[in-house]
Amino acid sequence: MSLQSNKILIIGGGIQGCATAYFLAKRGQNVTLIEKDRIGRHASGVNAGGVRRLGRDVLEIPLSLAAMDIWQNLYQEIGEYAKDFHPCFYLKVAVDEAGREIGLMRAEDLSRAGFTHEVWVEDDHIQARLPHLSTPTHGGLLVEGDGWATPWRIVQGFANVAKKHGAKIIEDCRVTSLTKFQDFWQIQTAKGLFEAESVVNCAGAWAAGIARLADDHIFPLEAYAPMLVVTDKRPKILPAVMGVVAHTLSLKQLETGQFVIGGGVRSKASPSINQSDVLLPKLSSSMKLASKLFSEIGNAQVVRCWSGIEGYMPDNLPIIGRGRQNGLFHGFGFSAHGFQLGPGVGEALADLVMGQQPRISLEAFRPDRFVN
Numbered sequence: 001m002s003l004q005s006n007k008i009l010i011i012g013g014g015i016q017g018c019a020t021a022y023f024l025a026k027r028g029q030n031v032t033l034i035e036k037d038r039i040g041r042h043a044s045g046v047n048a049g050g051v052r053r054l055g056r057d058v059l060e061i062p063l064s065l066a067a068m069d070i071w072q073n074l075y076q077e078i079g080e081y082a083k084d085f086h087p088c089f090y091l092k093v094a095v096d097e098a099g100r101e102i103g104l105m106r107a108e109d110l111s112r113a114g115f116t117h118e119v120w121v122e123d124d125h126i127q128a129r130l131p132h133l134s135t136p137t138h139g140g141l142l143v144e145g146d147g148w149a150t151p152w153r154i155v156q157g158f159a160n161v162a163k164k165h166g167a168k169i170i171e172d173c174r175v176t177s178l179t180k181f182q183d184f185w186q187i188q189t190a191k192g193l194f195e196a197e198s199v200v201n202c203a204g205a206w207a208a209g210i211a212r213l214a215d216d217h218i219f220p221l222e223a224y225a226p227m228l229v230v231t232d233k234r235p236k237i238l239p240a241v242m243g244v245v246a247h248t249l250s251l252k253q254l255e256t257g258q259f260v261i262g263g264g265v266r267s268k269a270s271p272s273i274n275q276s277d278v279l280l281p282k283l284s285s286s287m288k289l290a291s292k293l294f295s296e297i298g299n300a301q302v303v304r305c306w307s308g309i310e311g312y313m314p315d316n317l318p319i320i321g322r323g324r325q326n327g328l329f330h331g332f333g334f335s336a337h338g339f340q341l342g343p344g345v346g347e348a349l350a351d352l353v354m355g356q357q358p359r360i361s362l363e364a365f366r367p368d369r370f371v372n
């Protein structure tokens with residue numbers, strides 16, 4: 001294949017790369033996205049689909065709120081695909097006094113910082129909204145209007161609408177080298193040589209390798225494999241997405257009646273061979289905690305479990321910003337909570353690439369924050 005010239009080349013077809021391609025293409029930019037496997041093949045397509053502002057690091061809240069503005073108007077952006085987002089309430093309950101103290105402190109900190117989306121509610125409020133709960137709680141943290149989505153459909157939505165706006169998407173095409181020549185990047189791939197003014201690194205758990213190819217910073221990115229299980233169909237009893245304060249549980253019930261359980265529990269990932277493990281004992285501890293909340297879950301059969309490869313940063317905050325050399329941008333390291341952020345990240349990266357000011361500060365996500 002002969003050399004292909006592009007203004008902007010995005011590496012990685014997960015939610016971050018596809019949302020970035022969408023916002024750039026919508027604004028009339030010449031953009032190509034290159035994916036080594038298939039769109040949404042990795043974390044973005046296999047995650048729990050939790051669309052949550054609840055429980056975010058305070059430094060991440062402005063980005064999460066900006067992303068939520070887009071989720072709430074998703075139909076305007078990706079049309080029919082938006083029906084795969086199901087807004088509901090998101091609740092993290094305290095199951096003991098220690099959890100209550102942590103939750104109350106969190107609510108106070110947020111209120112002092114001026115955030116009003118996440119509030120403390122007492123057990124009577126929780127019982128009234130979740131009559132099938134099998135246990136009294138010690139109160140909980142609540143966000144109205146968060147929810148869950150079918151992850152691969154949302155990623156497909158951003159990718160397909162980006163294409164409608166003129167973006168090119170090339171799958172089964174691994175980037176193998178990145179070299180800066182004067183004002184251009186030359187990008188060697190499995191499908192030939194590309195040239196671009198700007199390169200956006202949205203390569204997920206593989207992104208530190210892309211940065212290395214570009215002679216950028218050394219990033220302390222580690223790959224792990226968050227895990228999930230899905231049960232058989234049960235009577236509909238859970239109208240919210242739930243977690244437990246100070247635990248990593250995430251629990252929801254799909255429209256089919258199946259429970260999806262997992263969240264923070266993670267196993268070993270081997271990104272170089274696209275492989276991730278499942279550790280059943282860890283998953284069964286999530287199942288036990290979920291069954292404590294709803295005894296019905298104790299009767300459910302697990303029909304499938306899986307994991308996906310995710311890139312984690314030491315401070316659990318993503319890297320979003322300019323690289324060391326002109327024309328290089330990064331958006332990766334989402335540490336198991338990047339799906340909800342995706343639309344906000346895509347918009348912010350599109351702003352950066354076009355030399356515009358993003359609507360929120362990206363200071364907390366500076367790529368050079370680990371450089372001594």
Ligand SMILES: Cc1cc2nc3c(=O)[nH]c(=O)nc-3n(C[C@H](O)[C@H](O)[C@H](O)COP(=O)(O)OP(=O)(O)OC[C@H]3O[C@@H](n4cnc5c(N)ncnc54)[C@H](O)[C@@H]3O)c2cc1C
Binds near residue numbers: 034037043045050309
């Ligand atoms: C099981 C699980 C549950 C989760 N639950 C939630 C949740 O409920 N809510 C939430 O907000 N987040 C959740 N997450 C986290 C979320 O899925 C991720 O943070 C997010 O999807 C990361 O998106 P990404 O685009 O950065 O990465 P990815 O989706 O991994 O995309 C990166 C892409 O880059 C491609 N790539 C890599 N190297 C190259 C190369 N050399 N050339 C070309 N392409 C390349 C990869 O093939 C990959 O497709 C979960 C994750 C997992 C695994």
